[in-house]
Amino acid sequence: VKTSPFARGIRESIGAPILVLGASYVGFGSLVRSSELPLVQGLFSTLSAWALPGQVAVVELWAVGAGWLAIATAVWLTNLRLMPMVMALLPGLRRPGVPRWRYWAAAHLIAVTSWVIAMRRTPQMPVEERLPYFFGLALALWGASLTGTAIGFFLAGTVPTEVSLGLVFLNPIYFLLILMPGDLRDRQQIIALTVGAVLGPLFHLASRDWGLLLTGLVAGTIGWLGGRWLEARRG
């Protein structure tokens, strides 16, 4: 039986992606509760933003009484990474005859987990299967995130502090592991990731607002140039 690419996308999400992302959102749901926000607001955030670091920033900055312009700026700068992510993934998913709104919808579903998996898997697929595969994968992850948010909200306060701390730690640890390069021949990517990991914290200390953006531009360009130089040298 040949399954549809949409179904294969859903199947791809089953296992570590759904469990870990769902659990990360359990952490977010309990953060919503402990910040004394109602469940609908937590669910709205997951539904409408679906980019965990920015969502966490909103709730935490609001809880410490930051001004709303400051919060919006922080979220905007944290989530600006989505722009190059969309730019890097979409051209590969595109094909003639597909209505434009589907790409606008797909863009909303591009977040770290769906992006990393799709960047690795879609280049090996026939072009017509890539977009439905991506929708299957990302919609399943989105659903798990909403479910996780609700579970976390109801569990908040009932789990030991160690567990809730572990749930918050889950997200960066998971991102770290899925970003570990699978193909050592992709030198550009490896250099960009390594230099980015070093510069990220340093530039953040220099500028909380612009550090991340600068990290992307500088480390990305170093990776791109370095990778090209290594390729050229090997001839």
Added chain:
Amino acid sequence: VGEPEVWLLLIAAAVVTYASRLLGVIFAGRLAATGPLLDWVACVAYALLAGLVARMLLIPIGPLAATTMPERLAGVAAALLVFFLVRRNVLLGVLAGTATLALLA
């Protein structure tokens, strides 16, 4: 149903978040599916993610800020160790890392 001020904040956050994605769609329209420019954009995206993850682990905000650097680094080391020992098993790596932090903290 929550405070109106928070609703406005969440809507503003959603708008600025989708704006980044929308700009990505618009600029992607001019990019070929392969080529050096697309490679550069992908490098920038990977570097941004690596920088973000490193910042989240080394200079955390929120509940993780209450943990110490050695505790978090031990968690990172445990996650990487198990991940590479068990044939790149993400689930076991993540479990090892978070369990280590939870036990130490």
